[in-house]
Amino acid sequence: MIGDVSVHGRRIVVKTKARGDFLLRVAHATADVPEAELGGPRVLRVLLNRLADNLLPTDDPLVHARLRGLLAMRELLNANGGALSADDVRTMLGISRQAVDKRRRAGRLLAVELPRRGLFYPAWQFTPAGSTLSGMTEILAALRKHQVDGWAQLRFFLSLNDRLGGRRPIDVIGEGDVDAVLEAVGAFDEHGAA
Numbered sequence: 001m002i003g004d005v006s007v008h009g010r011r012i013v014v015k016t017k018a019r020g021d022f023l024l025r026v027a028h029a030t031a032d033v034p035e036a037e038l039g040g041p042r043v044l045r046v047l048l049n050r051l052a053d054n055l056l057p058t059d060d061p062l063v064h065a066r067l068r069g070l071l072a073m074r075e076l077l078n079a080n081g082g083a084l085s086a087d088d089v090r091t092m093l094g095i096s097r098q099a100v101d102k103r104r105r106a107g108r109l110l111a112v113e114l115p116r117r118g119l120f121y122p123a124w125q126f127t128p129a130g131s132t133l134s135g136m137t138e139i140l141a142a143l144r145k146h147q148v149d150g151w152a153q154l155r156f157f158l159s160l161n162d163r164l165g166g167r168r169p170i171d172v173i174g175e176g177d178v179d180a181v182l183e184a185v186g187a188f189d190e191h192g193a194a
Helices: 016-030 041-055 061-081 086-093 097-105 136-145 150-158 169-174 178-186
Strands: 005-008 011-014 112-114 118-122
Touching (some): 061 112, 061 150, 086 118, 112 150, 136 169, 136 178, 150 169
Antiparallel strands (some): 005 011, 112 118
């Protein structure tokens, strides 16, 4: 890839056939950089959109779609406190890395996988005292019955939900109404995302 990219002053020149791959590498490379280091959430979107406009061949709509997907993934992952690595979770919970993975595989922790980056755990699922939110295990188990992946689970928790009066499930859990969230999960099959 280096041979396809050159720098001329403040300009980056990328050979045409490598442009899509270059943009996706930039997007992947910045996927887990804290928003504060990038100058805020809008800065990355502007940067990647400018790169897309200037670097991508116009006849490659899939690269644009993948870019939109990566940006959406990043927004989900950075919402409500960002994401933690397995080592961060291990330290917070005071357990081994293997125990963290065992809890994830058992459906007791929510984790999502970033391409080429590995697993990340949304920070909002943990309390300041270093445990998981009340009801998370039951809600994750209910979501798993619908065979949705980690990204769909994350979207469920962070999206406004009509069955919860237009509130997000994580907000309702924070208010202590786990049963209402479980009912919203029960409606998952009706509309795909309740």
